[in-house]
Amino acid sequence: MGNFHMATEDLRTVLREEPQNTPATQLLSQIEKKMEECQQEKQRKGKKILIQEIEEADNQTDSDNKAHKTACLVQPSQPVGGEERSATPVERGDMGNAHKKPHGRGDGGPHAESNSSHHEHRRNRGSSDKYKVPQEKIANGSSKRGSTASVQGDQSGSGKATPVGGNAGETVNLDAPCGALPPPLARLKNEGNLLFKNGQFADALEKYSQAIQGYTDSGIDSPEDLCILYSNRAACYLKDGNSQDCIQDCTRALELQPFSLKxxxxxxxxxxxLERYRKxxxxxxxxxxxxxxxxxxxDSVNRITRLLIEQDGPExxxxxxxxxxVPLSAQQHRREEPPSAEVLQARAEKAARDAERKAEVRFSALKQEGNDFVKxxxxxxxxxxxxxxxxxxxxxxxxxxxxALCYxxxxxxxxxxxxxxxxxxxxxxxxxxxxxxxxxNKGLKDYLACSSDLQxxxxxxxxxxxxxxxxxxVTKLLRQSLASTSPNKPRKTVPITEVEDDENVTAVPNSKNSCKGEDISINLQPASAYEFGQSLNAARSSGNTVACAELLASTAPEMLPQFLSTQxxxxxxxxxxxxLHSHLLEKDPYxxxxxxxxxxxxxRFSVVLMLLEKEERHHMTQxxxxxxAVQSTQFTKNDVQNLANKYI
Incomplete structure (x- = not known):
């Protein structure tokens, strides 16, 4: 009958485009006649197929729990909710897809459920409440079909556990993780599951739809989780009698996870x-x-086989x-066989990849949340x-x-x-x-380390x-720190006279301190940093750059950092x-x-360099x-510029 409906729709579409199409008009008339005959024959038989399915809600993976389903035939003499040819949808809260169930059988019969939790739930409700008709009133006076049974506990967005149904001892954590879904999407899915269990299928459908939209907007890559969301929403559509949308969602789920059972x-x-029995x-x-x-x-295969034989004949x-x-890897009844080493290795690699992917998704979510808090x-x-x-x-x-920024x-x-x-x-x-x-380092008052990092x-x-x-x-703070730690006392000028090794001692006229008419004696070949420091201090205290130039001329350049390390x-x-500038540059630029x-x-050269005054920096630049500007075969202008970058 479903094929006849599809054929008539196609032919009417053709006739709207081509009203003069005679073969299409004749074929449409024939099909409508056959449909009328089939309808009359079906009414004479007076038989209605009712399907019952009981199955747990999809919580983490869509293939964890097996679906348990039974089917039965309702004879014409059996009353079903006061309607002649329709059975009443059962408004149960499990994630099963029972869209038609017989009414009035309180003993369970062939519809006994294999899931122990469902047995307990049905025993608590009483056998007479196993099936409900749309117009039958429940305790609060509203019809079961139109009821939006309240969910006890908090569903407003708090992370607290929520009691399920009427069992005060059983709670659900709505913030429980769901695969690789970010926390907001996992909560939407958990809320949808809870609403479904409580018979609020329209509300559950809305939650699943929001989760699917959020998945698309977030750009994450988790086909398994998206497959479950589509499958759960399909269950809601099936409960509400929207078979066409159910088919679409199931097809999307199977595109993501082929051969997924539910x-x-x-x-x-x-x-x-929809009476599309072949599919x-x-x-x-x-x-x-x-x-x-x-x-x-x-049971469904046996029932549909009889219908197809009646409809299409022996062929x-x-x-x-x-x-x-179906590949062997997807056949659940074969999974009891011990897996091979290759299979175990493949599973371990897949589990590692999944764990890494989930960790990456959670890492990105946590990082984004941290960035949002910083803003x-x-x-x-x-x-x-x-x-x-x-x-x-x-x-x-x-x-x-x-x-570190937060700290x-x-x-x-x-x-x-x-x-x-x-x-x-x-x-x-x-x-x-x-x-x-x-x-x-600045906060720790380590100004020297601070200036080094800033440089x-x-x-x-x-x-x-x-x-x-x-x-x-920091440079100002460093100067203040050095000034406060060293006493500001004038240095004494101590004349130094070497009495040994006369050949290495020379008298250099004090050109800048000639008011006393005295000469200073310095050691031109210091053997230690102490001796070099004494000679340099003697020249500097009197401002005698000639004596300093002579000291530098007699000192090996590679020894200069060692001699100056303490002072x-x-x-x-x-x-x-x-x-260097006044006396050695012209004589020996190299x-x-x-x-x-x-x-x-x-x-400490870099630190001391920061303490130079502006005039002293100007002398260095000059x-x-x-x-x-010196023409030399021992160094180039580019060498000098590179060296200047370390000073200026």
């Missing part, structure tokens, strides 16, 4: 309700290939669509989300720098520094990690204005620069280049400009 069974029942037969046979123990499928099999061959300045909440992210992926540099905002500088150190171990050139570690940031990107401003501020300060560097090439490697 979508196949629900689609078969929807086809049968229903194919789906039932496919179900039996997957799980031979589904009794409802056996009814030739008119059936092709029945797909709202809720740093403590963001801190918790980032910490959960690191439990899933402990080597994600971005999470460390993000959490900085909460003034937990030690923890912020630790996170930046961890980030720099993973990415040694991470600019954000350097900058946030600088801010943490690293500016070396990577000179356009970071925040780093420039912070460096200026390097801004005034010393400035004095050495003046001596020696000046060598001294400059080694001087910047001395300890020295490099004059050095770069």
């Amino acid at each position: 979508p196949l069974l629900r689609r078969a029942m929807a086809y049968e309700s 229903a037969y194919v789906d039932y046979k496919t179900v039996l290939q997957i799980d031979v123990s589904v009794q409802a499928a056996h 009814w099999r030739e008119k059936l669509p092709e029945i797909p061959l 709202k300045s809720q740093y403590q909440d963001a801190l918790g989300k980032y910490t959960e992210c690191l439990k899933l992926k402990s080597e994600e540099c971005t999470i460390y720098t993000n959490r 900085l905002k909460l003034e937990r500088f030690a923890e912020a520094k630790q996170d930046c150190d961890a980030a720099l171990k993973l990415e040694p050139t991470n600019k954000k990690a350097f900058y946030r570690r600088a801010m943490a 690293e940031v500016l070396q990577q990107d000179p356009n970071v204005q925040e780093a420039e401003k912070e460096l200026e501020e 390097l300060d801004g005034h010393t560097i400035s004095f050495i620069m003046q001596a 020696l000046v280049y060598q001294h400059l090439n080694h001087l910047h490697t001395a300890d 020295l490099f400009e004059d050095l770069s």
